[in-house]
Amino acid sequence: MNEMELLRELAQQTPLPALAELDPARARLVTAITTDPATYATAVAQATASQPGPSAGQPADLLRPAAPAPVLTAVKLMYGGAASTAAVFLIAALPFIGDVHGRFFGHRVTATPLTITLAIVIFGLVPIALWLWMARAAGQGRNWARIVSTVLFVLATPGLQGEHGLLSVFVAWLTWLTGLAVVWLLWRPASRAFFKRYPVRADHAGITLGRQRYPLASRPAMFVPWADVEQIILYTGYQGGGPAPWIGIRRREGAPALPSGNEQDLFCPVPGVPAWATRRIKGVRLDRERLAAVTATVAPGISVIQASAGPGPGVAGPGRSASAPEGPD
Amino acid sequence: MRRRRASAAGDAAVIESSWREPERFAVLFDRHAPHIYRYLARCAGRQVADDLVAETFLAAFAKRDRYDLGYADARPWLYGIATNLVGQHRRDQARQHRISQAAAAEPEVPGHAERVAADVTAQAMRTVLAGALAALSPGDRDVLLLIAWEQLTYQEVSRALGIPVGTVQSRLHRARTKTRQALAGTEAAATYEELRTNE
Numbered sequence: 001m002n003e004m005e006l007l008r009e010l011a012q013q014t015p016l017p018a019l020a021e022l023d024p025a026r027a028r029l030v031t032a033i034t035t036d037p038a039t040y041a042t043a044v045a046q047a048t049a050s051q052p053g054p055s056a057g058q059p060a061d062l063l064r065p066a067a068p069a070p071v072l073t074a075v076k077l078m079y080g081g082a083a084s085t086a087a088v089f090l091i092a093a094l095p096f097i098g099d100v101h102g103r104f105f106g107h108r109v110t111a112t113p114l115t116i117t118l119a120i121v122i123f124g125l126v127p128i129a130l131w132l133w134m135a136r137a138a139g140q141g142r143n144w145a146r147i148v149s150t151v152l153f154v155l156a157t158p159g160l161q162g163e164h165g166l167l168s169v170f171v172a173w174l175t176w177l178t179g180l181a182v183v184w185l186l187w188r189p190a191s192r193a194f195f196k197r198y199p200v201r202a203d204h205a206g207i208t209l210g211r212q213r214y215p216l217a218s219r220p221a222m223f224v225p226w227a228d229v230e231q232i233i234l235y236t237g238y239q240g241g242g243p244a245p246w247i248g249i250r251r252r253e254g255a256p257a258l259p260s261g262n263e264q265d266l267f268c269p270v271p272g273v274p275a276w277a278t279r280r281i282k283g284v285r286l287d288r289e290r291l292a293a294v295t296a297t298v299a300p301g302i303s304v305i306q307a308s309a310g311p312g313p314g315v316a317g318p319g320r321s322a323s324a325p326e327g328p329d
Numbered sequence: 330m331r332r333r334r335a336s337a338a339g340d341a342a343v344i345e346s347s348w349r350e351p352e353r354f355a356v357l358f359d360r361h362a363p364h365i366y367r368y369l370a371r372c373a374g375r376q377v378a379d380d381l382v383a384e385t386f387l388a389a390f391a392k393r394d395r396y397d398l399g400y401a402d403a404r405p406w407l408y409g410i411a412t413n414l415v416g417q418h419r420r421d422q423a424r425q426h427r428i429s430q431a432a433a434a435e436p437e438v439p440g441h442a443e444r445v446a447a448d449v450t451a452q453a454m455r456t457v458l459a460g461a462l463a464a465l466s467p468g469d470r471d472v473l474l475l476i477a478w479e480q481l482t483y484q485e486v487s488r489a490l491g492i493p494v495g496t497v498q499s500r501l502h503r504a505r506t507k508t509r510q511a512l513a514g515t516e517a518a519a520t521y522e523e524l525r526t527n528e
Binding site: 014016 | 350351352353354355358359362363364366367370371379382383386387390391455458473474476477478505508509512
């Protein structure tokens with residue numbers, strides 16, 4: 001027996017672990033999986049019916065993944081853009097400040113106090129405020145912020161030709177390049193999930209439902225732990241307009257009552273689904289297979305079913321009779 | 330081992346699909362975690378392996394987008410990550426005798442007198458072997474253990490550790506020579522060999 005055989009012989013005395021021994025490690029991996037931005041991007045939808053606002057509190061925060069690196073970099077650059085814009089403004093404003101102009105530009109510009117005030121506001125404070133505003137909004141995942149940022153960048157581009165003086169041109173170009181980098185970063189594929197709006201999210205802890213505003217179907221953002229979930233139902237609802245896909249959560253018996261909306265949802269064909277535990281998936285292609293896969297990973301035993309019912313609030317009639325669920329996945 | 334290699338053949342497809350569907354990565358865990366765990370337990374002990382196996386798959390998940398899909402079998406990649414984590418652990422702990430604890434592994438319940446005698450001798454061998462392994466440089470030891478314990482090929486070890494195949498061969502040769510020298514002439518080795526021959 002040589003040393004290799006001896007090593008193998010001794011190694012055989014360390015058996016493979018039982019799968020149960022690896023459960024804690026698997027749970028850590030599952031947690032990482034469910035918090036991965038790609039899970040947000042594809043597990044539920046490409047867009048959403050409702051945008052949870054800041055007042056929605058913690059559940060709304062759960063509907064958005066953590067800001068990815070490109071967005072964080074873009075936000076930092078925007079704050080840098082605000083600083084460089086301030087620098088450009090100061091350089092451009094020097095001719096207006098008494099005798100200082102002579103040392104930098106060699107000419108004097110006569111202006112009234114009103115003109116100076118307007119110039120400061122329009123060319124100085126407004127652009128700086130826009131930089132700061134966009135940085136804050138983009139950092140919060142507001143999709144409009146990256147659209148507005150892009151439009152402002154395009155609008156600011158012709159202004160490069162109006163710069164004179166080496167220092168002024170340099171800083172202006174530096175600012176423009178900063179804007180270019182910001183736009184590029186905000187539209188990177190890795191940033192996409194952060195700016196999406198999600199009506200629902202399933203993760204290792206439970207299901208988060210976003211806020212929904214419809215005249216007859218308003219719901220606040222809320223979180224339902226897996227312990228309270230019996231089944232996830234996809235169905236066609238009719239609140240807030242014509243037929244549209246909806247998602248509902250059938251809660252376990254004995255689960256704590258919701259703050260309100262505990263009555264059976266009128267359009268969900270499966271009993272045990274409170275009105276507040278349903279959300280419309282407006283303009284969204286909800287991937288049932290992906291949702292089922294995620295659910296099976298993080299909450300084995302909870303099924304995702306497609307249920308169908310005719311139009312009308314629970315009224316039987318031609319084409320309106322509720323049908324049984326298709327069965328668990 | 331053959332079955333395991335066959336199942337590993339689809340690892341690249343699993344990792345590629347996990348780029349868009351992260352939950353698919355759990356398949357890789359179910360497929361390889363027990364073996365990675367055992368390797369870590371052998372190298373660093375069971376208590377540490379509990380944590381390191383999780384760290385291994387978390388690190389793999391975090392950098393799955395950089396996985397070279399040209400390699401269908403992800404085991405060398407995972408073993409490489411696990412080996413790095415063990416090395417990091419050793420550096421952090423600065424305790425070279427960790428190998429001793431790993432080699433002095435989980436005892437089995439002896440069934441008969443011969444087995445008891447063999448185990449006593451094997452325990453002595455483990456002590457000698459542990460000393461020999463501890464005396465190896467980390468690079469030589471990693472190569473030796475990946476080949477002896479995990480039965481990786483030279484190419485797979487090369488990929489796992491990010492070193493050329495020639496370096497793998499030279500490290501293995503050096504490690505085997507030193508281990509052989511450490512074992513040679515020990516009373517435990519002779520007794521153990523005798524017991525093995527008589528079985």
